[in-house]
Amino acid sequence: MKTQRRLELLLEDLPCEYDPHEYYETTDQLLEPLLLCYESLQLSGSGVLADGRLADLIRRVATFGMGLMKLDLRQESGRHSETLDAITKYLDMGTYSEWDEEKKLEFLTRELKGKRPLVPPTIVVPPDVQEVLDTFRVAAELGSDSLGAYVISMASNASDVLAVELLQKDARLALSGELGRPCPGGTLRVVPLFETVKDLRGAGSVIRKLLSIDWYRDHIIKNHNGHQEVMVGYSDSGKDAGRFTAAWELYKAQEDVVAACNEFGIKVTLFHGRGGSIGRGGGPTYLAIQSQPPGSVMGTLRSTEQGEMVQAKFGLPQTAVRQLEIYTTAVLLATLQPPQPPRELKWRNLMEEISKISCERYRSTVYENPEFLAYFHEATPQAELGFLNIGSRPTRRKSSTGIGHLRAIPWVFAWTQTRFVLPAWLGVGAGLTGACEKGYTEDLRAMYREWPFFQSTIDLIEMVLGKADFPIAKHYDEVLVSESRRELGADLRRELLATEKFVLIVSGHEKLSQNNRSLRRLIESRLPYLNPMNMLQVEILKRLRRDDDNNKLRDALLITINGIAAGMRNTG
Missing domain, CATH: 1.20.1440.90 (Phosphoenolpyruvate/pyruvate domain)
Incomplete structure (x- = not known):
């Protein structure tokens, strides 16, 4: 009792x-x-x-357990650096964030081997730093019985992981001294999250560096049964370089992380940070698991499920059981019969070429075109989303109006509302066009038939193209976008049509979603409800932008947003 x-x-x-x-x-x-x-x-x-x-x-x-379900903690790597800055400055050791990587690792490893707390009990720090220290204090009080992983977002170096290990160790030492006994439970497993394309490319090197450190390798073996967990982010990589390039970089990153862990005899669990939409790595669970690199699913897998997808997939006992069956079956098959790797080096080289062209096209539009940001704000309800009480996090990481600081969820959400779903296909058409024009059409068709990863990528893009609606997207532009920027929208719509054309050439289908009739029927059955809501949303946005304090219009906009999100089956 x-x-x-x-x-x-x-x-x-x-x-x-x-x-x-x-x-x-x-x-x-x-x-x-x-x-x-x-x-x-x-x-x-x-x-x-x-x-x-x-x-x-x-x-x-x-x-x-005793808590029904373990919760993960998540914090950005920069917040840990700020915390260590405050500590090292207080101790007259210099400024941690100004040190190079080797000096950071030397300092962190030395402190991790020590037996005394690093943080003095009398230290006075800014509120943001105190919040981080308090979080580690609570984690020490609750232990691994109530908490699962400590996820480091925007991880890019081995020091990001050791910094969390040190702050965790320090909090447990301090609490243990106060209690006069060991802290309850064990230490939380620390999980680096690699999100941007640059960080994904360095993920394997970071894991190798970590496991080459004797203290860390011994810690993993002793406290976590020789098991390293690594999270890969689909959202920011997609926003950073486009869906096609992100998919390929994620595939290679997983290969490299698995190889790094195998070199040191460490087991690995890959944690997939997927969203609900294709633009953020979403899609059919079975298809996603079966297209992972060989050896990346060895009996274990973690994956996020976005809020509205939790209700759709697990809201009823029957659907929940079905989803668990899908996960179990896919993981067992991927473990016992790993998916085929690319049959020949030529396929990998071709993927590199398509990815390069796709990324260049995507970034030249989204980040380098000076008109794009203004077009984005005019053509979508993104600017109005910040005034509505939806979502669990701010729409931006920092107080900047640029695309770079916009979170991936509102980025995808806004384009989904207009039925243009641009993040899921922009750049793909340019990449496939370039490959086909160089005479690689038959190679691409062979890749589609024989390489599960490539087939899955093309099928998901084809699926989202089936949800895109050219006339609706055009209507948003005609009513909401300044005349000087409408040509940009017209160019993007032409690229949408080109993408559809070359996706069908590669897949060999005569029309979109030819091999997924249930999806086609589902889309067609929702159009009589979706189309009027989009028309209504355009008119509401037009009026709201002339009278932005009108609460009745805001309420009406929220209704259309919820309706369109339900009709499209995902938000972001």
Whole structure:
């Protein structure tokens, strides 16, 4: 009862005055007497009793622990650097962020090997830094029984991982000293998240550097059963370089990370940070898992599910069971019968060439065209999204109006609303056109038939092209976009048609979604509802931009946004 009461107090954020010896702090502590009872019943010939309700209870405790579900923590790597800046300045050691990578690693490794806390209890730091320190304090109090992974977003160096390990160790040492006993549970596993194309290209090197450090390798073996988890981000890489290039860079990054871990005899779990839309790595689960690089799914896999997709996939018991069956089947097949790698080096070289052209076309439009940002704000409801109470995070990472600081979710969300779904296909047509014009059409068709990754990539792009609507996108431009920028929209629509043409050439299909009739029927059945909502949204945006304080118009806009998102089956 005291264990239950302590958990209730934790949920209510109230202090617990019980002695730690009067309740179970961890799942292992709770399992110990249950397993002892089970073993005793078996030895005394009462196996029927042992395998009944007691076995069910043991399974529940082993599966759900004492907190039902573990939560991951996530923080940007820059916040940890700011925290270590404050600490090293306070200790007159210099400014951590100004050191080169080797000096950082030397400092972090030395402190990790030490037995004293680094952070003085009397230190006074800015609120943002204090928030980071407080987070590690809470993590030390709860331990790995309640928390899962500590994910470092925008990770790019080995020092990003060791910085978290040091702050985690420091918080646990400080708390242990106050309690006069070890902290509950174990340390959280630290998971670097590689998001941009540049960081994905360096992911394997970062993991190799980490595992070459004796302290870190021993820590992984001792505290995490020789298991390294690495997260790859689909959203920012797609916004950074376009969907096609992002898919190829993600594929290569996974190959390199797996190879790096194999070199040191360390097992790896790849954590896929997917969104709900194709532009952010979404798509059919089975297809996605079956197209991973060989050796990247060895009985383990983690993947995010976006909010509205959780409801769609797990909202009912029947659909939840079906989704778990899909995950289980796909992971088992990918483990026992790994997907085929590219048959010949020529295919990889061709992918590099298509990716290069695709990325150049994407970036020349999105980042280098001086008119694009203004066109984006006019042609989509992105500017109005910031005033609406939707989403769990700010639309931007920093107070800048540029595309670079815009989060991937509102970026994809805005284009999905206009039915142009530009992030999922921009640049693809240019890449495929270049390859076909050089005489590689038959090679591309062979790649589509025989290479699961390439087939999956083309199929997903074809699927999203089936959702794109040329007339609707054109209507947004005609009503909302300044006349001087409408030619940019016309160019993009011509590129959409070219992309459709060459995707069909590669796949060998006569029309979009030819091999997915259920999707075609689904799209066609929703058009009578989607089209009026888009027309209404255009008119509301037109009026709202003349009268932006009109709350009735804002409410009406929110209704159209929700309706279109439901009709398109995803937001961002």
